[in-house]
Amino acid sequence: MKVIVLNGDCDYLNQIETTIKSIMVHNQDVKIYVINPDIPHEWFVNLNYYLKQIGAEIVDKKVDPELLDQMHSSRNHISTAAFGRILIPKLISEDKVLYLDSDIIVDANLDAVFAIDFGENMLYAVPDFYGPHKFDEQGYVIDDEIGEYNTGVLLINNKRWREEKVADRLLEMGKNDNHG
Structure with missing residues (x-):
């Protein structure tokens, strides 16, 4: 089973739904966790009614908004809900997890x-398009220089x-104002 984690809040429901639809168009045998502080449980119940018919499941993983409110970001456009992704090891029991930002469109099978x-790797991440990376023929980074990575796609x-x-x-x- 493919385990995918999304993260967001009620204000981001349209984007979350679009990402879920794009995943389901190209994939089967999927379990999607949504880490969130405030999405109504009824939304999950209703969506599961349809997803179970195609062998998929969506799971509500609530987080305490006060815990996330302690986090600091160096970028103003990033809400504290975005920090829910760092709770994945505390909330998700499966050993291999694909984290996707909730505004990503999946256009292929995963x-x-x-x-x-x-x-022994802890994760695979997508290099930032503008980073100083060199790639091999499969698209993997081959240089030892650590550049910037897009944290919107993480195989954990x-x-x-x-x-x-x-x-x-x-x-x-994240609680330290100097990081983020």
Whole structure:
């Protein structure tokens, strides 16, 4: 089963629904978690009525908005709800998780993404288009220089994140005004 995590709040429901529809057009056997502080549970019940007919499921993962309100971002346009993604190891039990920003359109099947072997890697991320990266023929970064990555698409080794207590460390960093 493909485990995908989205994150957002009630104000972002249209984008979340669009992302879910784009996932379902190209994929089967999907479980989608939505980390959120305020989306009504009835929305999940109604959506599951349709998703279960095609072998998919959507799961409501509530977070305490006060916990997220402690987070600081260096960018004004980023809401505190965006920090819900760092709670994935605390909220999701599966070992391999694909995190997608809730405004992404999936235009292909994701089987190849879920077939990626982590080895000892903690995650795979998409390099920022403008970053100083060199790529091999498969599109993987081959240079050792650490550039910027788009955190809107993350294939997470959730088992390692739990073992390494990544969520706790990121929460501490997010509370500090100098990070974000």
